[in-house]
Amino acid sequence: xxxxxxxxxxxxxxxxxxxxxxxxxxxxxxxxxxxxxxxxxxxxxxxxxxxxxxxxxxxxxxxxxxxxxxxxxxxxxxxxxxxxxxxxxxxxxxxxxxxxxxxxxxxxxxxxxxxxxxxxxxxxxxxxxxxxxxxxxxxxxxxxxxxxxxxxxxxxxxxxxxxxxxxxxxxxxxxxxxxxxxxxxxxxxxxxxxxxxxxxxxxxxxxxxxxxxxxxxxxxxxxxxxxxxxxxxxxxxxxxxxxxxxxxxxxxxxxxxxxxxxxxxxxxxxxxxxxxxxxxxxxxxxxxxxxxxxxxxxxxxxxxxxxxxxxxxxxxxxxxxxxxxxxxxxxxxxxxxxxxxxxxxxxxxxxxxxxxxxxxxxxxxxxxxxxxxxxxxxxxxxxxxxxxxxxxxxxxxxxxxxxxxxxxxxxxxxxxxxxxxxxxxxxxxxxxxxxxxxxxxxxxxxxxxxxxxxxxxxxxxxxxxxxxxxxxxxxxxxxxxxxxxxxxxxxxxxxxxxxxxxxxxxxxxxxxxxxxxxxxxxxxxxxxxxxxxxxxxxxxxxxxxxxxxxxxxxxxxxxxxxxxxxxxxxxxxxxxxxxxxxxxxxxxxxxxxxxxxxxxxxxxxxxxxxxxxxxxxxxxxxxxxxxxxxxxxxxxxxxxxxxxxxxxxxxxxxxxxxxxxxxxxxxxxxxxxxxxxxxxxxxxxxxxxxxxxxxxxxxxxxxxxxxxxxxxxxxxxxxxxxxxxxxxxxxxxxxxxxxxxxxxxxxxxxxxxxxxxxxxxxxxxxxxxxxxxxxxxxxxxxxxxxxxxxxxxxxxx
Numbered sequence: 001x002x003x004x005x006x007x008x009x010x011x012x013x014x015x016x017x018x019x020x021x022x023x024x025x026x027x028x029x030x031x032x033x034x035x036x037x038x039x040x041x042x043x044x045x046x047x048x049x050x051x052x053x054x055x056x057x058x059x060x061x062x063x064x065x066x067x068x069x070x071x072x073x074x075x076x077x078x079x080x081x082x083x084x085x086x087x088x089x090x091x092x093x094x095x096x097x098x099x100x101x102x103x104x105x106x107x108x109x110x111x112x113x114x115x116x117x118x119x120x121x122x123x124x125x126x127x128x129x130x131x132x133x134x135x136x137x138x139x140x141x142x143x144x145x146x147x148x149x150x151x152x153x154x155x156x157x158x159x160x161x162x163x164x165x166x167x168x169x170x171x172x173x174x175x176x177x178x179x180x181x182x183x184x185x186x187x188x189x190x191x192x193x194x195x196x197x198x199x200x201x202x203x204x205x206x207x208x209x210x211x212x213x214x215x216x217x218x219x220x221x222x223x224x225x226x227x228x229x230x231x232x233x234x235x236x237x238x239x240x241x242x243x244x245x246x247x248x249x250x251x252x253x254x255x256x257x258x259x260x261x262x263x264x265x266x267x268x269x270x271x272x273x274x275x276x277x278x279x280x281x282x283x284x285x286x287x288x289x290x291x292x293x294x295x296x297x298x299x300x301x302x303x304x305x306x307x308x309x310x311x312x313x314x315x316x317x318x319x320x321x322x323x324x325x326x327x328x329x330x331x332x333x334x335x336x337x338x339x340x341x342x343x344x345x346x347x348x349x350x351x352x353x354x355x356x357x358x359x360x361x362x363x364x365x366x367x368x369x370x371x372x373x374x375x376x377x378x379x380x381x382x383x384x385x386x387x388x389x390x391x392x393x394x395x396x397x398x399x400x401x402x403x404x405x406x407x408x409x410x411x412x413x414x415x416x417x418x419x420x421x422x423x424x425x426x427x428x429x430x431x432x433x434x435x436x437x438x439x440x441x442x443x444x445x446x447x448x449x450x451x452x453x454x455x456x457x458x459x460x461x462x463x464x465x466x467x468x469x470x471x472x473x474x475x476x477x478x479x480x481x482x483x484x485x486x487x488x489x490x491x492x493x494x495x496x497x498x499x500x501x502x503x504x505x506x507x508x509x510x511x512x513x514x515x516x517x518x519x520x521x522x523x524x525x526x527x528x529x530x531x532x533x534x535x536x537x538x539x540x541x542x543x544x545x546x547x548x549x550x551x552x553x554x555x556x557x558x559x560x561x562x563x564x565x566x567x568x569x570x571x572x573x574x575x576x577x578x579x580x581x582x583x584x585x586x587x588x589x590x591x592x593x594x595x596x597x598x599x600x601x602x603x604x605x606x607x608x609x610x611x612x613x614x615x616x617x618x619x620x621x622x623x624x625x626x627x628x629x630x631x632x633x634x635x636x637x638x639x640x641x642x643x644x645x646x647x648x649x650x651x652x653x654x655x656x657x658x659x660x661x662x663x664x665x666x667x668x669x670x671x672x673x674x675x676x677x678x679x680x681x682x683x684x685x686x687x688x689x690x691x692x693x694x695x696x697x698x699x700x701x702x703x704x705x706x707x708x709x710x711x712x713x714x715x716x717x718x719x720x721x722x723x724x725x726x727x728x729x730x731x732x733x734x735x736x737x738x739x740x741x742x743x744x745x746x747x748x749x750x751x752x753x754x755x756x757x758x759x760x761x762x763x764x765x766x767x768x769x770x771x772x773x774x775x776x777x778x779x780x781x782x783x784x785x786x787x788x789x790x791x792x793x794x795x796x797x
Contacts, residue, residue: 001494010579049148052173056143057127058343058397058711059178062108063265065236067229069108074218076112076202084218085193087182104261105204105222107108109178111200116176123173129342130179130203131403135447136191147173150667158483161191170192175199181341182207183222223797224735230254233261234278237268243275253278256285257308263475264314269387274319281315288315310408310508316386328371328379329386331361334419335426336389336401337409338378340451343397345444349373349380351429357422396444410455420456424468427452431468434479434631435475446472461499465506473513482521489514503541505548508534514554515559522716524563531556540554550590562716564757566605573598592621596636603639604758608647615640634664638679641686650690657683685724693732700725716759719748723763730766761787 079086088105116122124147129137140161144152149167152160177193182205193201195216203217225233234250235766257263271281288311302400320329335357336344348354350373359371360378380399383389390400413419427445435442449472453460460466473492476485496507512534518527535556538549557572577598580591599614620638622633638661645653662679665707684699704725706720726741746767765787771780 028526036255048551050146052123054116054124054146055117055127056124056146057129057139059113059117059125059127060106060116060390060400062111062114063107064240065233065268066107066111067104067225067233067261069104069225069229070382072220072222073112074107076108079218079220080200083195083197085195085203085217085218087203087205087219089205089207089219103222103224105255106180107205107261108222109180109202111174113178122176123450124175126175126177128177128179128630129340130182131451133341133753135342136188137161137180138443140191147171152575165191165194166194168199172198177201181205221669224259225254225264227251227254227259230257230259230264234268235262235551236574240273241272241274247278249278249282253282253285256282256412257312260308262402263312264310265387266309266316266405268314270316270319271384273477284315286313288312309404310411313388313408317390320382320388321385323382325371325375325378327362328358329376329382330381331358331400331419332376333383333388333409333569334413335423336383336399337406337413338419338423338452338455339401340444340448341401341403342447343392343400343443343444344448345396345430346380346391346398347430348426349376349399351426353425353429357418357425361418396440400664407784416456417459417462420452420459421466423452424449424460424466428466428468428471429472431475435478442478443473446475458495458499461495464495464500464504465510470506470509470513473510473517477517477520479514484515486514486517486521486523489517503537505541507550508537508541512555516555519555519559519562524559524716524753528559528563529557531559542723545583547584547590550576550583550594554590557601558597561601561604564753564759566758568603570598570601570605573601587621587625589625592632594608594619596639600639603643603646608643612640612643612647615643629664629668634661637661638682642682645686645689654683654686654690657686681721681724684728688724688728688731693728697725697728697732699747700728714748716752717750719761722748723759723766726770727766730770730773735770738770739767739774742770 056645068105072719076086076088084164088108110127113127116125124143126139126143128136130136134302137157138161141152141157141164143149144164145166147164147165147167151158152163159737168177175196175198177199179188179192179201182188182203185205185207193199201217224230231250231254232471234254235244235247238244238247253267254264259268266380267281267285271278289307291314292307292311316328318331319331321327332354335354339348354376355371355373357679358376360371362369362371380389380391384391388401388405392398392400399561410416429451431445432441435445445711449468453469460469467493473485476488476575489510493507496504496510500507511530515527515534518524518530531552531714535549535552538546538552542549553572553576557569557576560572561564561569577591580588580594595614596618599611599618602608602614603611619633619636622636623629626633637656641653641656641661644650644656651793657679662683665679679698681703684696684703687693687696687699700721704718704721705723707715712718723745724740726738726745727743730736730738742763746760746763749763753760764783768780768783768787771777771783
């Protein structure tokens with residue numbers, strides 16, 4: 001029977017890994033070790049049905065003194081009843097809310113979403129921060145799981161997102177999707193929700209893009225408040241705060257601020273905090289207008305995003321910076337302005353990176369004073385009180401900043417590089433070592449890294465690449481997001497080549513990680529070609545026995561093994577084991593990893609008892625160095641179980657998987673982690689070898705379905721799952737079903753892996769036996785002949 005061989009991923013130095021034994025590498029290079037066999041698949045009991053209505057995503061709370069803007073709402077509802085989607089924008093498009101920043105588009109959309117939730121007539125309300133395609137895809141993927149869209153099982157967000165779009169096309173449920181702050185309509189092509197009689201889409205944007213008006217979408221321009229709305233807003237804010245006596249002259253102040261909602265909110269927060277009258281603030285505002293030309297760079301036009309926002313921002317910052325702790329509000333807001341407007345973790349504000357940055361950013365004469373985590377938190381709370389950021393309940397998206405406020409702040413920055421590196425350092429500091437075990441945080445950290453990178457150009461690449469850029473890519477691989485990871489590392493490698501040069505160590509690391517993304521995606525031959533090039537460069541630059549050279553050699557040997565070149569893989573693994581022991585020592589994590597990889601190759605070549613001896617040593621050392629419950633120790637234990645099964649110790653292997661490996665994987669890694677899913681595939685294989693065919697079939701049918709959902713019909717793991725299930729059908733006497741599955745698996749294996757790949761030859765041999773068992777002797781003979789012409793040399797063992 002065929003045993004599936006999933007692609008390996010790896011871990012960077014200093015962090016833990018998925019699907020690997022212990023591994024370390026400089027600047028984020030990936031190392032690979034023995035894998036848990038079975039693939040990225042899931043065998044879970046059916047989830048309970050959704051409890052309607054559902055809210056997915058965080059709908060922003062309505063601001064204090066929210067103005068209902070009845071006229072705009074009437075226009076939106078009229079367009080909706082005509083069957084159009086709406087875009088709130090600066091010119092007519094689909095159902096889009098458009099307008100310059102700070103006019104309240106998102107608040108208007110939030111009010112509509114809150115109303116839909118409150119009246120319980122809409123089954124699904126989905127709020128999407130649509131600034132990047134990645135954020136949109138992740139939101140769709142989450143919604144797919146929540147609504148139980150068919151096929152939406154697994155770790156690949158793109159697959160689940162497509163399943164969600166399919167669900168929107170066919171469902172009888174009513175739905176509202178809000179795409180907030182669309183910044184690049186072209187990159188969202190193909191991701192717009194469908195037109196549907198029971199669903200509609202509401203989008204907001206600051207763009208004037210004709211593509212937003214296509215496909216039946218209607219644009220509704222959102223302007224500033226009307227004079228009565230602006231006056232009502234200020235009156236309500238100040239009255240609720242107990243400052244009704246400070247109102248005069250409300251109308252004059254609203255007029256000076258251009259009736260712009262964001263500027264009015266800045267002003268209201270200032271008035272409440274400083275207990276000033278509107279008259280006093282109006283004088284400050286007019287003085288601020290005169291200062292603006294001196295404070296803004298010459299090439300910046302604040303009218304693009306509203307001069308009132310720039311002035312009210314400066315006034316609020318002056319006041320916040322003077323409050324205790326003094327001198328921290330301004331640099332704190334600069335850092336927040338480089339992060340994701342949709343929210344960043346509140347834990348950033350207690351990081352040592354932020355306290356160091358704030359201490360170094362204080363005015364002359366106070367920079368030598370210590371800044372504590374409490375000072376940093378108080379600075380962020382100052383920004384909150386002055387309406388410059390919003391802090392919600394603790395979590396991965398706890399601190400938000402209005403995109404327009406952030407833009408105005410960035411335009412005043414004199415030293416972008418210092419702030420960029422401080423933000424990157426903070427993200428890196430709070431990144432969990434095992435990021436797949438923390439729900440929501442890795443996604444938020446990756447999004448914030450992407451936004452930070454987009455705002456800062458090449459700043460994070462000087463003097464060399466910042467580690468957070470590599471950590472974000474490692475996180476994608478750890479999450480099993482192979483397609484996204486491959487695209488990310490392709491871009492990162494191209495940027496490294498442009499800035500650092502083709503042979504810079506960081507460039508080589510990016511290229512090595514791209515190769516590992518290819519491996520994870522099943523693109524084995526591309527991975528081998530790229531790793532061959534990287535290894536040649538490593539040897540030329542660093543020498544044969546440098547740790548980084550050893551690491552690339554490990555990765556290449558693993559790719560050889562996956563490509564069916566088992567003999568080449570063993571030769572390379574044996575060389576790495578020897579060199580690693582001499583250079584790093586027998587108990588170094590990289591040496592443990594080298595032994596684990598070699599043991600895997602021995603097992604695949606049929607050298608089972610050599611593999612068992614190596615795995616027993618790896619397991620002992622991993623338990624002692626890393627601990628019994630470290631993911632790499634779990635991996636070693638799982639691979640030892642497979643060796644026991646291969647050696648005929650089936651019951652021992654089943655007991656180890658059921659009693660220890662599955663339990664620990666679920667508890668430590670979670671039900672959806674690839675290693676947990678792989679362990680279930682291993683258990684099915686052991687059931688098959690123990691003659692428990694019915695149980696094996698039940699597991700393997702689910703494994704195959706999950707592999708198709710997660711990886712697609714033609715991924716190498718999917719075809720091996722199909723062959724595994726065929727073997728169980730054959731043993732159960734279901735020859736016709738087995739032959740059909742074997743033939744399909746063989747066709748795909750020839751096309752994907754090649755005519756003489758060991759897996760292809762094994763599937764063909766299994767098919768021949770199945771033909772013979774079914775009495776189809778001529779077909780059996782022809783198939784056996786094809787196996788023999790493959791040559792035993794191609795098996796590499």
